[in-house]
Amino acid sequence: MSEAEPLPVKIRAEIAAAAAYAQGRTAGESGFKLSSNENPYPPLPSVLEVYRAQSALNRYPAAAAPELRERLAERFGVTSAHVHIGAGSVSLLAQFIAAAASVGDEVVYAWRSFEAYPGLVTVTGARSVQVPCLPDGRHNLPAMARAVTERTRVVIVCTPNNPTSTIVTRDEFETFMAAVPSDTLVLLDEAYYEFVTDPQAVDGKPLLPRYPNLVVLRTFSKAYGLAALRVGYAVGQPGIMAAARSAAIPLSVTDAAQAAAVASIEHEDELMERVARIALQRDRTRAALIDQGWAIPEAQGNFVWLPTREATDAAADAFFDGGISVRPFHPDGIRVSIGEPESVEKLLKISGEIVRGLPKGHPGKRLG
Numbered sequence: 001m002s003e004a005e006p007l008p009v010k011i012r013a014e015i016a017a018a019a020a021y022a023q024g025r026t027a028g029e030s031g032f033k034l035s036s037n038e039n040p041y042p043p044l045p046s047v048l049e050v051y052r053a054q055s056a057l058n059r060y061p062a063a064a065a066p067e068l069r070e071r072l073a074e075r076f077g078v079t080s081a082h083v084h085i086g087a088g089s090v091s092l093l094a095q096f097i098a099a100a101a102s103v104g105d106e107v108v109y110a111w112r113s114f115e116a117y118p119g120l121v122t123v124t125g126a127r128s129v130q131v132p133c134l135p136d137g138r139h140n141l142p143a144m145a146r147a148v149t150e151r152t153r154v155v156i157v158c159t160p161n162n163p164t165s166t167i168v169t170r171d172e173f174e175t176f177m178a179a180v181p182s183d184t185l186v187l188l189d190e191a192y193y194e195f196v197t198d199p200q201a202v203d204g205k206p207l208l209p210r211y212p213n214l215v216v217l218r219t220f221s222k223a224y225g226l227a228a229l230r231v232g233y234a235v236g237q238p239g240i241m242a243a244a245r246s247a248a249i250p251l252s253v254t255d256a257a258q259a260a261a262v263a264s265i266e267h268e269d270e271l272m273e274r275v276a277r278i279a280l281q282r283d284r285t286r287a288a289l290i291d292q293g294w295a296i297p298e299a300q301g302n303f304v305w306l307p308t309r310e311a312t313d314a315a316a317d318a319f320f321d322g323g324i325s326v327r328p329f330h331p332d333g334i335r336v337s338i339g340e341p342e343s344v345e346k347l348l349k350i351s352g353e354i355v356r357g358l359p360k361g362h363p364g365k366r367l368g
């Protein structure tokens with residue numbers, strides 16, 4: 001919020017001081033929008049048809065999302081009571097944090113990570129404890145475990161991490177879970193789960209029976225290409241799902257979103273082919289960037305991370321002027337989504353110019 005104008009009503013100081021969520025810049029004329037980790041492919045005709053068939057707009061949606069929950073429960077080998085649907089996994093994050101944490105409590109997460117986390121914590125009145133990522137952008141899980149105190153109510157682990165695209169391995173995660181008190185909620189944010197190709201990466205699903213304090217969060221926004229419809233899901237113990245429901249704004253998930261999500265599960269093979277293509281394009285893009293001289297971490301989401309540091313804003317402007325909107329996080333780096341195949345050439349042309357301009361010894365530049 002701007003501090004220029006006096007507030008006409010009493011507002012909580014921490015809210016007045018907080019920055020509103022900043023959305024990725026849209027693409028300029030004839031440009032590519034690689035700033036929001038969106039899926040570049042339009043919805044499948046079959047999914048669009050189901051969505052368009054929704055006509056009872058005068059009726060409230062089915063609050064419990066029974067069909068979608070049933071489908072997801074089958075897939076996870078759990079009951080519907082273990083599944084909770086939200087209007088995007090951002091709203092699920094908000095619900096779980098609000099259900100567990102309030103004034104005097106702490107929420108631990110890596111930083112830099114998903115830019116929505118700090119605001120969601122602030123709204124609950126709890127305090128964010130941000131544990132710096134390792135120099136290669138990976139979570140420092142031992143340090144995160146050490147940051148847990150008796151005030152900690154929630155720990156968020158983001159893998160692949162937005163914006164660095166790095167994963168947490170299964171071994172790292174199991175060691176971490178063994179160190180975290182079993183009554184502290186752990187949210188495993190797997191928004192980019194479907195893009196992961198590294199066999200070492202943690203997968204929350206098979207770990208759920210072992211850790212009753214673990215909740216897995218996934219979304220239809222990224223791999224399934226339904227970002228506009230706002231639908232995500234959580235899987236975990238029924239009592240924790242019920243608590244999140246109590247903290248939710250009722251009736252936020254529309255029937256159209258539920259129906260499109262169910263249709264997407266039915267046409268998953270086709271959608272996962274696209275995901276595989278995006279992952280391949282990611283690997284090729286990263287390899288080309290490294291060839292150009294960039295030092296960039298492993299990339300397992302549908303995006304790559306350029307550690308441009310103090311050159312971040314200038315580099316983002318150079319991309320924008322060249323027809324590509326990216327997501328700058330000054331003074332750390334730039335997140336570039338893997339988008340239309342046609343965007344790659346343009347992207348690499350600009351990134352090549354930028355890396356040539358970085359001084360010797362810059363952390364974003366390979367040695368030699």
Ligand SMILES: *Cc1c(COP(=O)(O)O)cnc(C)c1O
Binds near residue numbers: 158
């Ligand atoms: C995109 C994203 C989400 C969720 O997005 P929704 O559209 O709200 O489902 C959650 N976590 C991370 C890390 C993300 O990048």
